[in-house]
Amino acid sequence: MAPELTRQRQADRSRETRRKLMEATVDCLVEHGWSGTTTTQVAERAGVSRGAQLHHFRTRNELVTAAVEYVGHESAEQLLRESGRVTAAADRTRAVVELVVDFFASPMFTAALELWVAARTDPELKPVVIDLEARLGRQCHKLTLELLGADEGKPGVRETVQATLDLARGLALANQLTDDSRRRARIVRQWATMLDAVLKEQS
Amino acid sequence: MAPELTRQRQADRSRETRRKLMEATVDCLVEHGWSGTTTTQVAERAGVSRGAQLHHFRTRNELVTAAVEYVGHESAEQLLRESGRVTAAADRTRAVVELVVDFFASPMFTAALELWVAARTDPELKPVVIDLEARLGRQCHKLTLELLGADEGKPGVRETVQATLDLARGLALANQLTDDSRRRARIVRQWATMLDAVLKEQS
Numbered sequence: 072m073a074p075e076l077t078r079q080r081q082a083d084r085s086r087e088t089r090r091k092l093m094e095a096t097v098d099c100l101v102e103h104g105w106s107g108t109t110t111t112q113v114a115e116r117a118g119v120s121r122g123a124q125l126h127h128f129r130t131r132n133e134l135v136t137a138a139v140e141y142v143g144h145e146s147a148e149q150l151l152r153e154s155g156r157v158t159a160a161a162d163r164t165r166a167v168v169e170l171v172v173d174f175f176a177s178p179m180f181t182a183a184l185e186l187w188v189a190a191r192t193d194p195e196l197k198p199v200v201i202d203l204e205a206r207l208g209r210q211c212h213k214l215t216l217e218l219l220g221a222d223e224g225k226p227g228v229r230e231t232v233q234a235t236l237d238l239a240r241g242l243a244l245a246n247q248l249t250d251d252s253r254r255r256a257r258i259v260r261q262w263a264t265m266l267d268a269v270l271k272e273q274s
Numbered sequence: 275m276a277p278e279l280t281r282q283r284q285a286d287r288s289r290e291t292r293r294k295l296m297e298a299t300v301d302c303l304v305e306h307g308w309s310g311t312t313t314t315q316v317a318e319r320a321g322v323s324r325g326a327q328l329h330h331f332r333t334r335n336e337l338v339t340a341a342v343e344y345v346g347h348e349s350a351e352q353l354l355r356e357s358g359r360v361t362a363a364a365d366r367t368r369a370v371v372e373l374v375v376d377f378f379a380s381p382m383f384t385a386a387l388e389l390w391v392a393a394r395t396d397p398e399l400k401p402v403v404i405d406l407e408a409r410l411g412r413q414c415h416k417l418t419l420e421l422l423g424a425d426e427g428k429p430g431v432r433e434t435v436q437a438t439l440d441l442a443r444g445l446a447l448a449n450q451l452t453d454d455s456r457r458r459a460r461i462v463r464q465w466a467t468m469l470d471a472v473l474k475e476q477s
Contacts, residue, residue: 102395104395106309181394185391187450188387188391188450190451192306192310201452227464230465231468233457234441234461234465237441237448238440238444239444241439241440241447242440244447245440247390247391247394248390248394248404248407254436258433258437258440260433261437265434268471
């Protein structure tokens with residue numbers, strides 16, 4: 072094999088190992104919580120050797136932070152792929168609010184919540200997660216603005232879009248112990264009506 | 275001493291021991307998180323003997339669940355005591371939204387969050403916390419309705435008041451790792467305007 076091809080295959084394999092580790096970490100967090108998520112368990116679940124795992128991530132903190140960032144980005148990419156559908160919807164604002172709220176009420180949020188809560192009382196983890204929270208937060212805000220086709224220059228729009236994301240987080244929290252989807256659907260409908268009024272009032 | 279007086283003093287002492295244990299538990303949860311909150315540590319912090327503690331609470335789960343319920347109720351009582359001030363405010367809706375949002379962005383919420391997240395992956399704790407969440411949730415909803423002087427019979431009001439509480443939870447979550455009070459104040463102002471429009475539109 073040409074050396075170039077070998078390098079390419081190694082890179083592919085490395086990426087694939089990383090993906091497996093990231094997904095296994097999120098699954099572990101969702102199933103067993105922060106204290107039940109160990110590097111050994113993740114390696115086993117991913118079907119990756121401990122050596123290969125250590126090559127990518129040296130500590131549990133590194134592994135979990137990378138996993139939440141990975142899944143956050145992957146989910147945002149998925150959101151973008153669905154953007155054509157929602158921006159073309161007859162009731163665009165409602166379609167976007169539904170999409171964003173569903174995005175939060177997901178295993179990705181559950182995994183992130185485990186990391187956020189652990190970081191609060193872990194001085195090593197805390198600054199890393201603050202940074203991650205800020206990056207994912209900005210990405211979500213930008214994406215939601217684009218999906219809504221909203222103009223932040225107009226008074227009240229920025230705060231209302233931010234409130235939509237805070238509401239989505241609050242609703243995701245209420246979904247952790249029980250299935251809250253019926254109540255959530257009624258709130259989403261009402262919120263979409265109110266948000267739409269703010270967006271239209273300004274145009 | 276008359277037997278009646280002795281019984282009265284014993285009851286007072288017992289209530290005082292309970293109060294100390296409840297407050298120490300919440301302080302422990304806020305400072306050290308779920309995994310750092312042990313019954314031994316709580317007894318020490320409360321200045322209560324292990325024997326007296328065991329008389330009140332047999333397990334960590336019992337202790338922590340009771341503490342979150344205690345602090346939840348205490349905080350709601352405090353909210354009620356402030357109700358005269360907010361219902362008499364020139365901008366009542368905004369005063370109420372500020373009060374409710376501040377109520378959530380508190381150590382009480384941080385302690386509850388630790389319990390909620392732990393309960394998700396603890397089969398013994400989960401049903402107890404689901405029950406507690408429902409009770410505290412109903413209490414908050416009823417209280418917020420009263421403070422706003424809102425009529426749930428009118429279309430959209432019930433969902434908008436629920437959204438206010440979900441938004442408050444989402445904002446409290448965003449305040450766990452950093453001080454988010456400035457951003458929060460802007461969102462609260464905007465939301466109060468939107469909520470007020472819904473409440474007035476219906477009257």
